[in-house]
Amino acid sequence: MLGNGALQISYTSTVDLAFWVVPWAIALVVFLAAAMRALVLRRVITVRLRRNQALGIGLVAIGMAWFALNLLLPLPSQLQSGTSGDIYFVFQIVLPFLVFFYWVDASVLSSRRVDPLMRDSFGWSRVRKWVWALIAFCLALGIVGTIVLGDILQVTAFSVNSPISGSATLIILGAPFAGGLILLPVAAKRSGDPAIRFHLRWFAYFAGSLGLGVALVVLTGFPPLWSGLWIVSGYCLYRSVGSLVVVSRLPSDLAARGNRGP
Amino acid sequence: MASSGISALDELLGDGYPDRSTILVASQPVIAKEVLGYWFTHSGLVQGDFCLYVTRLAVRDVLQDQKSFGVDSGQKIPLWIAGEGGQLKYDLNDLATLSFNIKEAMKKNSDRRIRIVMDVLSSLLMLNQPETMYRFVTQLFADIKQYDAVLLATLEDGMHPVPVVTAMQQLFDGIVELKMYEEGLRVIPLLRIPKMRGGRSQPGYFNFSFSKAGMEVSAFVR
Numbered sequence: 217m218l219g220n221g222a223l224q225i226s227y228t229s230t231v232d233l234a235f236w237v238v239p240w241a242i243a244l245v246v247f248l249a250a251a252m253r254a255l256v257l258r259r260v261i262t263v264r265l266r267r268n269q270a271l272g273i274g275l276v277a278i279g280m281a282w283f284a285l286n287l288l289l290p291l292p293s294q295l296q297s298g299t300s301g302d303i304y305f306v307f308q309i310v311l312p313f314l315v316f317f318y319w320v321d322a323s324v325l326s327s328r329r330v331d332p333l334m335r336d337s338f339g340w341s342r343v344r345k346w347v348w349a350l351i352a353f354c355l356a357l358g359i360v361g362t363i364v365l366g367d368i369l370q371v372t373a374f375s376v377n378s379p380i381s382g383s384a385t386l387i388i389l390g391a392p393f394a395g396g397l398i399l400l401p402v403a404a405k406r407s408g409d410p411a412i413r414f415h416l417r418w419f420a421y422f423a424g425s426l427g428l429g430v431a432l433v434v435l436t437g438f439p440p441l442w443s444g445l446w447i448v449s450g451y452c453l454y455r456s457v458g459s460l461v462v463v464s465r466l467p468s469d470l471a472a473r474g475n476r477g478p
Numbered sequence: 479m480a481s482s483g484i485s486a487l488d489e490l491l492g493d494g495y496p497d498r499s500t501i502l503v504a505s506q507p508v509i510a511k512e513v514l515g516y517w518f519t520h521s522g523l524v525q526g527d528f529c530l531y532v533t534r535l536a537v538r539d540v541l542q543d544q545k546s547f548g549v550d551s552g553q554k555i556p557l558w559i560a561g562e563g564g565q566l567k568y569d570l571n572d573l574a575t576l577s578f579n580i581k582e583a584m585k586k587n588s589d590r591r592i593r594i595v596m597d598v599l600s601s602l603l604m605l606n607q608p609e610t611m612y613r614f615v616t617q618l619f620a621d622i623k624q625y626d627a628v629l630l631a632t633l634e635d636g637m638h639p640v641p642v643v644t645a646m647q648q649l650f651d652g653i654v655e656l657k658m659y660e661e662g663l664r665v666i667p668l669l670r671i672p673k674m675r676g677g678r679s680q681p682g683y684f685n686f687s688f689s690k691a692g693m694e695v696s697a698f699v700r
Binding site: 256257259260261262263264266329330332333334408409410411460461462463464465466 | 506507508509510513534535543546561570600601604605634636637657658659660661663664665666667688
């Protein structure tokens, strides 16, 4: 099912269908549901930082759904090379990582707001501007690499083989991971709001199950394990989204009749 | 009555918050309950009342937030007891000084109506023993009742043990509750006023939303 280093899939048997297509399709639906839930919650949240957080997690869910869709229905291999391959890479990898970093940033800032001591973890309120500037610079470098250097020097933008764009890619992909790993546990610990702690805890389960899936594929060479764990990670992301806002049930009598006011 | 600064809310309350009252606005942290404090202060400044705003945030952050909700008091400014940038410094470890500063401000402005907004209650509750906070709030309210003052405090719902919240709610004259409710796939923000001593309570539920003009409130009808 997997071949040539890239994710090339051919559905040849009912086994493929059962162990590959169906799990990915379920994962896709779960991620879309998480994205929709996040956007619904964003509409009713009135605190700007928390709204940004809901938007961030919603975009992460959309990114995951997009990734699942690409694994389910991959682009032809000829479109995954050259300039179209670079564009594909930007949409497939770079954008989701930027979105992930946006969510990390929003989460750290919102956690600070509900920390009774208002602690600025690692001076993040100041450092974040520099990190965003660095990422924007690296992104520009990668894009310029695609448009200019790619043709002149035959360098593939965002390629890890090129020292310049390779470093840029490393920063774009590494910053969210490093930021998330260092900042989020501290943010969760310092937050006075249990909703944020639940949100981050479920996100950790989501990231953990994704990582476990990749590790299992590498160790066992059995891709269905990965697709199965994607469903689990989708569920964890959905729970993470749901934890953002504590929603009460309407009292049953009120739900039935409504309230006509005074 | 002291106008809340939001006409829709005044209508529900029967012309505003009762005189010499203490009001608690409770909601979870995702709802910008501070907006009620912004409009309350704005309304007071416009009417020439003395306004005191107690916050752990920096003044510039509060002003920025106010503007995003359409509140702009122009040149009129309240007395700030703030974490940063205020006339008086807010120290969360020093309840005695906070109490003293509020009392002094009221004494100096006893010739006019006083409006106090406190958005520090939750952080104080998290950092102090409930008994200490209970004593602090009781003493503060006793002082407030001696003046023509109305106090509005915000409380983060879900961040404190239920008995602590219940005890706090009992101390206040009025409670405005903002909550998120689920109906099918929809999430609806609803308001209710379960208690308003000396005023009109509204145990029923109302839809609400914030706008640049304040707050829109309408009866919740399914």
